[in-house]
Amino acid sequence: MSENIGFVSTRFAGTDGVSLESAKWAKVLWDHEFRSFWYAGRLDRAPEVSYCVPEAHFEHPENVWINERIWGKSFRDPIVSRRIRDMAEYLKTTLYEFVNHYDLRILIFQNALTIPMHVPLGVAISEFLAETRIPSIAHHHDFYWERVRFSVNGVPDFLDMAFPPRDDELQHVVINQAAREELSWRKGLSSELIPNVFDFETPPPPPDAYTEGLRADLGFSEDDILILQPTRIVPRKGIEHSIKLLETLGDPKMKLVISHAGGDEGYEYQHMLEELAHDSGVDLRIIDDRVGEFRQKNSKGQKIYTLWDIYPFVDFVTYPSLYEGFGNAFLEAVYFKLPILINRYSIFARDIEPKGFRVPLMDGYLTKEVVDDVRRLLADEGYRRTTVEHNYAVANRFFSYSVLRRSLRTLITNIKGLEP
Amino acid sequence: MIKNLDIHALERMRMRFNRLYGPQEVERLLERMVQLIGRYGIGLEGFSESDLWDETSSVLITYGDMVQNGDEAPLKVLKRFADRHLSGAVNTVHILPFYPYTSDDGFSVVDYRAVDRNLGKWNDVAELGRGFRLMFDLVLNHCSRSSKWFIDYVNNIAPYRNYFIEEDPETDLSAVTRPRALPLLTPVHTQHGDTHVWTTFSDDQMDLNFSNPDVLFEFLDILLFYVANGATIIRLDAIAYLWKQVGTSCIHLKQTHEVVKLMRDLLDMVAPEVVLLTETNVPHAENISYFGKGDEAHMVYQFSLPPLLLHGLTKGNSTYLTNWAASLNDLPQKCTYFNFTASHDGIGVRPLQGIIPNDELLKLADRVKSLGGHVSMKANSDGTESPYELNITYFDAMGDDPERVTDQHLARFLCSQTVAMSLRGVPAVYFHSLTATRNNYAGVEETGRARTINRLKWDEEELEKRIADPESPTAKVLKEYTRRLNCRSQHKMFHPDAAQQVVNLGPEWFAIEREWNEERVVCISNFTAGYQELTVDDRLYRLNRTDTCTDLLTGRRYMGDGKVIPFEPYQTVWLKI
Numbered sequence: 001m002s003e004n005i006g007f008v009s010t011r012f013a014g015t016d017g018v019s020l021e022s023a024k025w026a027k028v029l030w031d032h033e034f035r036s037f038w039y040a041g042r043l044d045r046a047p048e049v050s051y052c053v054p055e056a057h058f059e060h061p062e063n064v065w066i067n068e069r070i071w072g073k074s075f076r077d078p079i080v081s082r083r084i085r086d087m088a089e090y091l092k093t094t095l096y097e098f099v100n101h102y103d104l105r106i107l108i109f110q111n112a113l114t115i116p117m118h119v120p121l122g123v124a125i126s127e128f129l130a131e132t133r134i135p136s137i138a139h140h141h142d143f144y145w146e147r148v149r150f151s152v153n154g155v156p157d158f159l160d161m162a163f164p165p166r167d168d169e170l171q172h173v174v175i176n177q178a179a180r181e182e183l184s185w186r187k188g189l190s191s192e193l194i195p196n197v198f199d200f201e202t203p204p205p206p207p208d209a210y211t212e213g214l215r216a217d218l219g220f221s222e223d224d225i226l227i228l229q230p231t232r233i234v235p236r237k238g239i240e241h242s243i244k245l246l247e248t249l250g251d252p253k254m255k256l257v258i259s260h261a262g263g264d265e266g267y268e269y270q271h272m273l274e275e276l277a278h279d280s281g282v283d284l285r286i287i288d289d290r291v292g293e294f295r296q297k298n299s300k301g302q303k304i305y306t307l308w309d310i311y312p313f314v315d316f317v318t319y320p321s322l323y324e325g326f327g328n329a330f331l332e333a334v335y336f337k338l339p340i341l342i343n344r345y346s347i348f349a350r351d352i353e354p355k356g357f358r359v360p361l362m363d364g365y366l367t368k369e370v371v372d373d374v375r376r377l378l379a380d381e382g383y384r385r386t387t388v389e390h391n392y393a394v395a396n397r398f399f400s401y402s403v404l405r406r407s408l409r410t411l412i413t414n415i416k417g418l419e420p
Numbered sequence: 421m422i423k424n425l426d427i428h429a430l431e432r433m434r435m436r437f438n439r440l441y442g443p444q445e446v447e448r449l450l451e452r453m454v455q456l457i458g459r460y461g462i463g464l465e466g467f468s469e470s471d472l473w474d475e476t477s478s479v480l481i482t483y484g485d486m487v488q489n490g491d492e493a494p495l496k497v498l499k500r501f502a503d504r505h506l507s508g509a510v511n512t513v514h515i516l517p518f519y520p521y522t523s524d525d526g527f528s529v530v531d532y533r534a535v536d537r538n539l540g541k542w543n544d545v546a547e548l549g550r551g552f553r554l555m556f557d558l559v560l561n562h563c564s565r566s567s568k569w570f571i572d573y574v575n576n577i578a579p580y581r582n583y584f585i586e587e588d589p590e591t592d593l594s595a596v597t598r599p600r601a602l603p604l605l606t607p608v609h610t611q612h613g614d615t616h617v618w619t620t621f622s623d624d625q626m627d628l629n630f631s632n633p634d635v636l637f638e639f640l641d642i643l644l645f646y647v648a649n650g651a652t653i654i655r656l657d658a659i660a661y662l663w664k665q666v667g668t669s670c671i672h673l674k675q676t677h678e679v680v681k682l683m684r685d686l687l688d689m690v691a692p693e694v695v696l697l698t699e700t701n702v703p704h705a706e707n708i709s710y711f712g713k714g715d716e717a718h719m720v721y722q723f724s725l726p727p728l729l730l731h732g733l734t735k736g737n738s739t740y741l742t743n744w745a746a747s748l749n750d751l752p753q754k755c756t757y758f759n760f761t762a763s764h765d766g767i768g769v770r771p772l773q774g775i776i777p778n779d780e781l782l783k784l785a786d787r788v789k790s791l792g793g794h795v796s797m798k799a800n801s802d803g804t805e806s807p808y809e810l811n812i813t814y815f816d817a818m819g820d821d822p823e824r825v826t827d828q829h830l831a832r833f834l835c836s837q838t839v840a841m842s843l844r845g846v847p848a849v850y851f852h853s854l855t856a857t858r859n860n861y862a863g864v865e866e867t868g869r870a871r872t873i874n875r876l877k878w879d880e881e882e883l884e885k886r887i888a889d890p891e892s893p894t895a896k897v898l899k900e901y902t903r904r905l906n907c908r909s910q911h912k913m914f915h916p917d918a919a920q921q922v923v924n925l926g927p928e929w930f931a932i933e934r935e936w937n938e939e940r941v942v943c944i945s946n947f948t949a950g951y952q953e954l955t956v957d958d959r960l961y962r963l964n965r966t967d968t969c970t971d972l973l974t975g976r977r978y979m980g981d982g983k984v985i986p987f988e989p990y991q992t993v994w995l996k997i
Contacts, residue, residue, distance in 0.1 A: 061641050086455060296574070
């Protein structure tokens with residue numbers, strides 16, 4: 001029977017992991033005849049299913065004001081407590097309106113009860129659950145205890161209460177095994193593990209007319225070898241390893257292409273990388289000004305490409321991250337049947353590697369074997385094809401929509417019981 | 421949360437929300453308003469008991485980078501200049517829009533909550549605020565095409581996808597009042613298809629949709645953010661065009677007034693020491709409609725004053741100025757005028773409509789051209805053109821010869837400024853009036869825009885050199901100007917609320933009497949280029965007594981009935997009785 005489900009977060013827009021995974025959940029639920037409605041402070045979903053509350057966005061001035069006063073401080077001013085409660089009270093009324101307006105029967109909280117980017121929203125949801133007992137699911141992508149910046153704070157009481165809350169009607173979903181254990185230790189809560197997924201049952205669409213001449217348009221020649229680092233430029237991405245890899249490979253036709261911008265955590269890291277690339281003789285190209293969430297033209301009339309437009313023109317992907325909550329870029333590379341270099345970050349080692357992927361795998365530093373493997377994947381077409389096809393098959397088995405479909409069915413059955 | 425939420429003010433807001441957005445939205449919006457109140461800690465520490473203004477109030481109008489010194493943040497240089505030369509004379513600095521922008525010299529704002537990094541940082545603004553009160557612009561009719569808001573609109577992301585006004589180009593918009601000759605609608609390619617959006621001022625300035633309450637709340641938040649950052653006067657830029665409704669003129673709509681009233685209600689509740697100033701360069705009666713019944717703007721620009729003064733002093737005939745000044749009605753409580761003679765814009769002549777005949781206006785325009793200025797024209801509905809703005813520095817507009825500055829020129833210019841500071845209201849001086857700046861022809865050539873003639877950016881060293889040279893017009897004007905402002909600030913009779921009576925002494929004179937409690941001052945200016953003697957008679961009955969009166973500007977004393985007061989060309993006396 002068709003029922004309405006509400007997704008709640010501070011933001012559903014763009015290509016961040018939470019927005020993307022939520023859309024996948026909605027798609028799979030739609031196949032089960034559940035209609036999805038969206039509550040957030042920033043939304044790119046269709047207007048008729050959107051409920052936008054600007055105050056719910058983590059960048060809303062009110063929340064920014066609160067964040068400036070609670071993080072990195074071990075106490076808080078009474079006015080801050082008051083503002084948190086007032087904002088939570090207001091947001092709670094909007095949650096009631098959201099549920100009533102769309103006649104929602106189940107709510108899915110996407111990271112809003114996990115990472116405390118918006119403390120009042122977490123408090124509002126927790127109270128809302130306590131008052132309504134509405135069946136719901138909390139999908140946790142990254143907990144506050146996984147981030148150093150939240151370790152010193154003036155809101156331990158709110159974190160205990162709301163991130164996440166202990167509520168009988170609330171089922172928890174985590175994306176990796178470590179998070180599952182931590183949640184159990186810290187909160188005494190059991191959870192389902194649903195990894196991030198991709199629609200491996202439907203291969204990526206072939207390039208179309210829009211991307212014709214993409215290489216030349218982005219300043220590359222036909223025989224250039226494009227090594228893509230599909231991440232933002234922040235230190236935990238370990239991009240210095242990618243530079244080192246290209247330096248060791250020593251092929252001037254290879255270009256290290258970074259698709260996203262720096263600056264999120266300052267520009268020092270980016271400047272260091274640029275210097276390092278220069279000193280190592282590596283051709284580093286940051287193309288963030290030509291990559292966007294949508295196809296469009298910039299103010300100079302140049303085409304903006306999506307990351308998906310670029311993948312088909314790439315020869316190899318580097319992903320030497322020190323830490324990832326899951327690692328969607330890995331699944332994306334596998335989806336586009338591209339070989340990928342991985343630094344063995346903990347979640348990969350525990351949750352992904354055991355599934356049997358074949359990737360050049362470094363353990364904090366590049367070895368000759370790893371470099372040789374990369375060189376072979378670039379040069380030996382047969383080896384390359386066998387490797388990427390194998391990885392695709394493994395991913396299809398463990399990280400496809402079918403996996404998600406099965407897991408969501410279990411969760412919904414927990415809520416609704418077995419269909420007669 | 422502010423503890424003293426005024427229930428009456430909230431009730432007024434409830435009515436205003438009802439009028440603007442209908443009964444269904446009222447409760448939600450009122451809740452949002454309560455959330456907003458007290459944000460940034462405003463209103464928590466109690467309010468100062470001081471009045472909104474007094475005789476010491478005067479405003480410097482300036483760009484943040486009006487004085488420059490190499491790589492130093494221009495806001496720091498401005499502070500140094502203001503501390504050095506204006507302390508005591510000016511108490512408020514209006515920094516024209518200092519936010520990141522893309523065009524229109526600051527009025528196409530990209531980010532309302534940031535300081536343009538070419539000017540400095542919020543700390544520099546705060547530093548300036550330690551010596552002076554601050555006035556900020558709230559540019560609320562439109563934002564830049566390059567703003568995140570508009571980019572999100574193009575990408576169909578809420579809430580911004582509803583921040584702008586889409587319109588079918590077939591719609592009849594002929595009734596819309598236009599301040600520009602550019603197309604009203606601009607085609608835009610968006611994620612949800614090709615659209616046309618409303619752009620009243622230029623295709624880089626995208627009109628914001630205030631019929632969406634999210635937009636209103638965005639600006640209410642920015643308003644409080646500015647207050648939290650030290651603004652004590654908020655200038656509502658181009659406010660008259662705020663609300664759009666197809667089939668109407670889209671200017672001065674009742675909803676626009678309602679929004680101003682709502683802002684006033686909010687400030688009255690949480691920051692009653694902050695003044696709202698509306699900028700509406702329109703005929704006088706429309707302009708002062710923004711006082712409402714004392715429930716809208718605290719201050720409005722006196723837009724008729726600059727061209728009337730210019731006309732009167734260059735013609736040697738004050739008739740129109742006197743008649744106009746005499747016609748000014750009493751103001752509601754807590755309301756006053758913002759008396760300026762020049763600003764970053766040109767001298768608007770639309771506010772002369774109905775005050776001086778058209779042929780006089782055309783002669784004035786010809787004179788401005790002969791002095792090296794430009795005259796911007798507007799197209800009329802009958803196909804003709806008429807001047808709407810004179811582009812010239814106010815200093816040069818008061819001259820006779822674009823090549824040289826004479827004593828008469830200096831005297832005439834200072835007379836214009838002194839009349840403005842004598843009138844009821846708060847005087848505001850544009851930076852280039854203080855420094856006797858000449859027409860910036862090179863700037864006009866560089867930008868191709870007539871308004872650049874009055875937007876020179878001084879090099880600090882060059883400016884200080886001129887100030888140090890006692891023979892330079894800059895030194896003479898700055899010294900005398902600040903002396904007069906200082907003098908004014910020491911006398912209660914110049915309190916902006918002090919009563920004002922215009923006295924008609926004939927076309928050669930402009931005279932007003934100001935009164936505060938029992939103290940009076942009579943301000944008389946000689947509007948001619950010749951020496952004159954004024955025999956006091958019963959038209960100035962308070963002066964026409966045996967009591968001694970003193971000219972506050974020269975210290976000269978006059979005694980007896982039928983006093984005879986000598987006037988140099990363009991001299992002003994402030995006779996304290």
